[in-house]
Amino acid sequence: MTGLTRRQLLLATCAAAGTLATPWLSRRVLAASKPVVAALFCGHIDDNGFMQAGYQGFKKAMDQLALSGHYKDQVANETQAQIAALRELATHYKPDLLIAHGGQNTDAALAVAKEFPDIRLVITQGAVTASNLSSYDVRQEESAWLAGAYAALMTKTGVVAHQSGIRVPPGLRARASYAAGVKHANPEVKLLTNFSGNQDDIELAARVTQAQAKAGADIIYTMLNKGRSGTTQACRELGIKQIGNVIDWVAREPDVFIGSAWADVGIGVFQACKDLSENKFESGKIFKVGLQQPDAVRLIMAPDTPDVVRQRISALQQDILSGKIEVEAEFNGPEFQI
Template structure:
């Protein structure tokens, strides 16, 4: 009998590259013969997400895969109330005996994005923006800023969280504010709000570094690079592991730059040889462990656009 597996995506249905990756991973698992159902939870409030997940637990499933750090809080609540229910959180940090995390190390590609931004900026100012302050976003931000610092080019970095992964207007306004402050390259870790960030780049004449998927293919006029961390591969792998009784509940599975189909920095064609060489050199150090991205940032934050 096929296992009943629920994949939970947080955000407006059908929007955002992060959820696109998760949905694609669920689709590949379904195509491989696994019994996978996808459920979308659109409400952005953590409490509402927890209530929706608890309702899903009441209906019963052999495995619930919560996609993204937004799943940390609802799974932490549900895992206590449903001790026999088994969960996976992708890009998560929750720890419990009935929960496993599967993590594409976004911080490694984000670090390389910082190195690249520092080497290509013409203004001496680069930016970072994201939406919600969930652990993967905080780690990615810290790693990007660590990459900027490590490049030792003297470039200054701005950083902010606009409060929503899915709001194009907030993304546009935040990009515009950072551009007015001098940023000519901005690393954006957002989802449904990506269209606003792209529109800002085209209107203001600045370049963007994307994440999760390869944005240099989708909008080559805008994207200088993309810090790929294909979390959909985590969904796919977790489901395959579950079917062979290999999920390390209470533990974690990680994928880094050594798995290039999961984690890498994709570069646009117009990135010069010198900058490419820097990315290659730092990437080798990350793979062999001689460099590890910083995962905490306690410095100043750029004011959020009104």
């Protein structure tokens, strides 16, 4: 026995122990065999917005599913930076699934999918596919449409606004839907819509808010990340109201928010991970979820919303679900400049 190494002695002891060693060995094998997921979150995972919602979906998957996870955040919303980050995740972790959270990653995800044909990729809030790439899309434009109708029904000045940062496909679709909702509910209401170029600039968002309020807007629908706090503080100081998105802003800051276009974009991240863990993942597909799943997409209204408005919004929602109303994806109107 003197020729045996410590490892050989340990293995021999485990074999002699029979079933007593099996659980220990099984746990080691199980841990080693867990599928690996790597995810990219441009911006910050604590932004109280889109990136944080996606990260929470990722964290939920890691907590509840038999997966091993890694992520990278604080990456610029710029294609080459995104490609570099996705390439780093793919090379370093060799994941079974690589997730790019957000439609702003579309070009980067398509490029990296070609570069790593053996790795399955997902883009959330996307509308593209490849042989190893699928999109998981929570249709935030449906709750945005209802938010537009709600703003048109609640405004006192006859002027409502929209704010976003970068021009990415999901944000453009949601802006188009919001505008269509405003027009459908009241064609006489004026819309001021602005893409400032930055999702996280607090001071810039405040300046846009001040300019829109000066132009008559008394309700602003925001699709921002960290920059939203600038809009919120400006609304508070100006005495005007806001409609949020992604999470329940009415519950969080009820003095400013009269509504929130709930769209849990983290569901796309979680569902992709769940499909992988259950061996149900399919490449080359687009998976969509919308108002038919209220835990994913719905309009939240302030408790003091008039009953007549609630009833109108409920009827409009049914019209969307039945197909009577088609949610628009393109906007061709004027844009508000500051």
